[in-house]
Amino acid sequence: MSTDVTAKTPAPAPPGKSGSASDEGLLQLILGGLRRNMRQYGMLIALGLIVVLFQIWTGGDLLLPRNVSNLVLQNSYILILAIGMMLVIIAGHIDLSVGSLTAFVGATAAVLTVNHHVAWPLATAICLLTGAVAGAIQGYLIAYFGIPSFIVTLAGMLLFRGLTEIVLKGQTVGPFPGGLQKLGNGFLPEVGPNTNYHNLTVLLGLVLLASVVWQEVRDRRRQQEFALDVLPAKAFALKLVALVAAVLSVTLLLASYKGAPIILIVLGVLVVGYGYVMRNAVFGRHIYAIGGNLPAAKLSGVKDKRVTFQVFLNMGVLAALAGLVVAARLNAASPKAGVNFELEAIASSFIGGASMSGGVGTVLGAIVGGLVLGVLNNGMNLLSVGTDWQQVIKGLALLAAVGFDVWNKRKSGS
Amino acid sequence: MAGPVLEMRSIVKTFPGVKALSDVTLTVRQGEVHAICGENGAGKSTLMKVLSGVHPHGTYDGEILFEGEVCEFKDIRASEQHGIVIIHQELALVPYLSIAENIFLGNEHASRGFIDWSETLRHATELLRRVGLTDHPETRVADIGVGKQQLVEIAKALSKKVKLLILDEPTAALNDEDSGKLLDLILELKNQGITSIIISHKLNEIRRVADSVTIIRDGRSIETLDVKSKETTEDRIISGMVGRDLDHRFPERTPHEPEEGAAPALEIRGWTVHHPIDQQRKVVDDVSIQVRRGEIVGIAGLMGAGRTELAMSVFGRSYGRYAGGTVLKDGTEIRTRTVADAIQHGIAYVTEDRKHYGLNLIDTINRNVSLTALKKVAKRGVVDEHEERQVAERFRKSMNIKAPTVFEPVGKLSGGNQQKVVLSKWIFAGPDVLILDEPTRGIDVGAKYEIYTVIDQLAAQGKAVVFISSELPELLGMCDRIYTMAAGRLTGEFSRAEASQESLMRQMTKDKEVTR
Numbered sequence: 001m002s003t004d005v006t007a008k009t010p011a012p013a014p015p016g017k018s019g020s021a022s023d024e025g026l027l028q029l030i031l032g033g034l035r036r037n038m039r040q041y042g043m044l045i046a047l048g049l050i051v052v053l054f055q056i057w058t059g060g061d062l063l064l065p066r067n068v069s070n071l072v073l074q075n076s077y078i079l080i081l082a083i084g085m086m087l088v089i090i091a092g093h094i095d096l097s098v099g100s101l102t103a104f105v106g107a108t109a110a111v112l113t114v115n116h117h118v119a120w121p122l123a124t125a126i127c128l129l130t131g132a133v134a135g136a137i138q139g140y141l142i143a144y145f146g147i148p149s150f151i152v153t154l155a156g157m158l159l160f161r162g163l164t165e166i167v168l169k170g171q172t173v174g175p176f177p178g179g180l181q182k183l184g185n186g187f188l189p190e191v192g193p194n195t196n197y198h199n200l201t202v203l204l205g206l207v208l209l210a211s212v213v214w215q216e217v218r219d220r221r222r223q224q225e226f227a228l229d230v231l232p233a234k235a236f237a238l239k240l241v242a243l244v245a246a247v248l249s250v251t252l253l254l255a256s257y258k259g260a261p262i263i264l265i266v267l268g269v270l271v272v273g274y275g276y277v278m279r280n281a282v283f284g285r286h287i288y289a290i291g292g293n294l295p296a297a298k299l300s301g302v303k304d305k306r307v308t309f310q311v312f313l314n315m316g317v318l319a320a321l322a323g324l325v326v327a328a329r330l331n332a333a334s335p336k337a338g339v340n341f342e343l344e345a346i347a348s349s350f351i352g353g354a355s356m357s358g359g360v361g362t363v364l365g366a367i368v369g370g371l372v373l374g375v376l377n378n379g380m381n382l383l384s385v386g387t388d389w390q391q392v393i394k395g396l397a398l399l400a401a402v403g404f405d406v407w408n409k410r411k412s413g414s
Numbered sequence: 415m416a417g418p419v420l421e422m423r424s425i426v427k428t429f430p431g432v433k434a435l436s437d438v439t440l441t442v443r444q445g446e447v448h449a450i451c452g453e454n455g456a457g458k459s460t461l462m463k464v465l466s467g468v469h470p471h472g473t474y475d476g477e478i479l480f481e482g483e484v485c486e487f488k489d490i491r492a493s494e495q496h497g498i499v500i501i502h503q504e505l506a507l508v509p510y511l512s513i514a515e516n517i518f519l520g521n522e523h524a525s526r527g528f529i530d531w532s533e534t535l536r537h538a539t540e541l542l543r544r545v546g547l548t549d550h551p552e553t554r555v556a557d558i559g560v561g562k563q564q565l566v567e568i569a570k571a572l573s574k575k576v577k578l579l580i581l582d583e584p585t586a587a588l589n590d591e592d593s594g595k596l597l598d599l600i601l602e603l604k605n606q607g608i609t610s611i612i613i614s615h616k617l618n619e620i621r622r623v624a625d626s627v628t629i630i631r632d633g634r635s636i637e638t639l640d641v642k643s644k645e646t647t648e649d650r651i652i653s654g655m656v657g658r659d660l661d662h663r664f665p666e667r668t669p670h671e672p673e674e675g676a677a678p679a680l681e682i683r684g685w686t687v688h689h690p691i692d693q694q695r696k697v698v699d700d701v702s703i704q705v706r707r708g709e710i711v712g713i714a715g716l717m718g719a720g721r722t723e724l725a726m727s728v729f730g731r732s733y734g735r736y737a738g739g740t741v742l743k744d745g746t747e748i749r750t751r752t753v754a755d756a757i758q759h760g761i762a763y764v765t766e767d768r769k770h771y772g773l774n775l776i777d778t779i780n781r782n783v784s785l786t787a788l789k790k791v792a793k794r795g796v797v798d799e800h801e802e803r804q805v806a807e808r809f810r811k812s813m814n815i816k817a818p819t820v821f822e823p824v825g826k827l828s829g830g831n832q833q834k835v836v837l838s839k840w841i842f843a844g845p846d847v848l849i850l851d852e853p854t855r856g857i858d859v860g861a862k863y864e865i866y867t868v869i870d871q872l873a874a875q876g877k878a879v880v881f882i883s884s885e886l887p888e889l890l891g892m893c894d895r896i897y898t899m900a901a902g903r904l905t906g907e908f909s910r911a912e913a914s915q916e917s918l919m920r921q922m923t924k925d926k927e928v929t930r
């Protein structure tokens with residue numbers, strides 16, 4: 001990087017009064033912020049780079065509205081799994097069973113709705129409960145019985161795969177009733193006058209925009225009230241502009257095709273919800289604490305066993321949700337569904353900044369990591385790269401991301 | 415009298431910010447058992463690490479002569495080639511390998527990379543006979559007791575053709591019978607011509623096996639005494655160990671006047687704890703102590719006295735196996751089965767090992783400070799980050815934590831500042847009783863004074879403070895009352911007026927037989 005001059009002294013952001021920072025100071029402030037948050041921003045920049053590259057190579061096909069819509073639908077279930085996996089990895093564990101569990105839940109949904117004609121809302125509830133029970137059993141064995149998570153979930157991986165085949169009797173079962181299909185393939189309904197854009201999506205985008213800006217401004221004002229240091233006005237304005245531009249462009253891209261996919265809304269709620277929990281909830285803090293230093297967390301009164309149990313319970317529920325989405329998208333439950341999903345979710349978490357030893361990572365990181373893999377997949381498909389080379393390239397991407405992280409850490413001498 | 419086999423001349427060893435050895439000279443004669451004694455942190459272990467090449471030549475100043483030639487060891491292998499073998503307090507055996515495999519680990523009887531089992535077994539059997547162990551050499555090390563494991567270590571040393579055997583607190587983890595056997599073996603090896611250095615603070619042990627004793631204090635060799643001479647009494651050794659000046663600075667504090675009638679804030683009765691693995695061993699044996707509000711009570715003891723174990727087992731049974739005893743808070747018995755229970759009842763334990771048990775080093779100051787009492791800055795399970803930040807800022811200012819912001823990872827702070835974060839964390843939890851375990855270990859003098867001031871303020875606010883420390887001047891300077899412990903038992907209780915370094919050390923070096 002060209003910023004090595006000051007790399008040795010990661011000075012804190014100068015408190016400076018609003019607007020008094022010169023342009024040079026502003027640049028330094030931004031670079032300083034980038035450097036200190038290399039883990040988080042590094043991958044975001046890498047994602048941007050990958051998008052730009054594939055946009056050029058595919059002659060602009062990557063960011064066509066239809067393809068962006070597809071990208072979301074194709075990757076939604078991996079992203080859902082990646083959120084749960086991130087929590088598991090932050091807590092210092094691993095879950096290998098989620099791919100098989102998604103298949104098993106998909107199979108359960110198919111048998112319930114197709115073979116036994118159970119109403120789809122009830123079937124959905126039963127499926128989520130199934131995931132919760134599966135997660136609870138594994139979580140119990142890991143947290144209270146003390147079997148390592150690698151072993152328990154490896155067993156779970158075999159077990160749920162087998163159960164899937166048993167439930168489906170080795171056959172593919174489908175198609176699903178309409179309500180459930182919408183979860184995988186549906187879009188927000190069309191309302192209002194005929195503009196060239198999808199009205200509801202635009203509206204939603206604007207609401208999101210307003211709430212993001214309001215949140216930022218309120219945050220800043222509260223910090224000022226408490227006489228805490230805040231970003232200088234110019235930097236803050238720049239941040240707002242970047243946020244607005246990002247939200248607007250995604251909204252317009254989606255709105256110029258069929259609108260926002262339903263699963264995107266679900267995903268959005270999950271990201272915001274889990275992001276909030278991991279950042280602000282006592283539960284989230286306790287996950288970071290047990291992953292960062294288990295003995296210290298125990299001596300601080302954190303109920304480590306209960307937290308571990310809950311993390312796996314949560315993973316089970318999210319795996320069930322992902323299972324429903326996969327089944328709905330393919331419109332059938334197959335014994336071979338969800339193969340290698342656990343590995344994609346784990347890779348997403350590590351690309352997104354998680355650490356093998358636990359205690360580090362963010363929900364947003366998992367999403368960025370998942371998107372890096374997703375865009376690589378999608379872009380290479382558009383370029384007609386075979387699945388053989390796709391695997392090779394994704395493997396290299398994982399190595400490069402984590403390698404960069406290790407190198408960056410060593411360089412900063414921590 | 416035999417000439418010297420080992421001479422260490424003017425050894426100086428500095429670590430970043432600390433001078434561990436400032437001038438140590440040690441002369442060991444051929445064929446003797448030479449004891450080294452001194453307080454915790456006096457520099458005994460560092461000296462042995464210099465000798466055995468753990469701290470390689472070039473990282474220290476001074477000269478080492480072994481068998482008349484100058485030695486410049488670059489690692490442990492180099493010192494072992496000369497016949498110097500060290501056996502550390504924590505044994506370095508692989509539990510799931512056999513005795514024979516452990517003896518020859520890294521030094522296997524092999525040809526072309528394949529182990530010669532018959533030679534291995536033959537040689538192992540011979541070595542085991544020399545140390546008086548009758549177990550089969552193919553027994554797993556995990557299946558024999560600590561005492562026998564210690565003998566396996568010695569057999570391993572013998573296999574390396576040891577000339578100078580160094581034992582670091584060899585009996586600290588052993589029961590009386592095993593200790594006796596081990597000491598006999600050291601004398602037996604002496605008859606076979608092997609010189610030994612034994613680090614110990616059990617004075618009766620030193621009297622039994624050692625020929626001479628060198629006393630180390632604050633990184634300096636004070637004197638070498640002839641143990642067999644009549645003048646070398648236990649009191650003589652003790653006065654050598656503690657002769658430190660009381661020139662440390664402490665905040666002025668008015669001694670606590672105990673209130674008549676009021677129940678002690680914390681009372682521990684008959685507390686007994688067994689070792690987590692070796693369940694026959696009592697690590698804490700029938701200990702009863704009490705501390706009142708506004709009082710600072712010290713617990714003095716040497717390594718293995720059981721002070722940390724007592725504190726941690728009282729604090730939510732975080733150590734060992736509970737085997738009896740009750741805890742009373744303000745006169746009523748309380749449950750302290752889990753850490754959460756203990757915190758709930760207003761007890762805080764500030765660990766001696768802040769890096770492993772005190773802090774999440776990869777997380778920030780504010781999040782470390784709030785962890786034990788997250789509920790105080792949270793509403794309905796959601797943390798108010800602004801309030802949390804303010805709390806952390808308040809502690810950063812009041813405790814003088816040197817960091818640019820409270821968002822600094824605590825792993826990047828100096829030891830003294832990390833200790834202030836740990837203290838902040840527990841003060842924020844709002845306890846009535848604070849158990850401070852070596853709160854000034856490994857931090858510089860300035861930070862020490864600041865921490866003393868904080869402790870003093872806590873007592874002035876009416877909190878009960880239990881102060882565990884290995885530094886006697888610190889205890890004498892800060893405490894209203896001091897308990898001494900040795901080998902898991904309470905061996906004395908001193909008022910501020912009665913306590914002196916000598917009187918405390920006498921009780922701290924009492925072994926079981928003496929107190930019984």
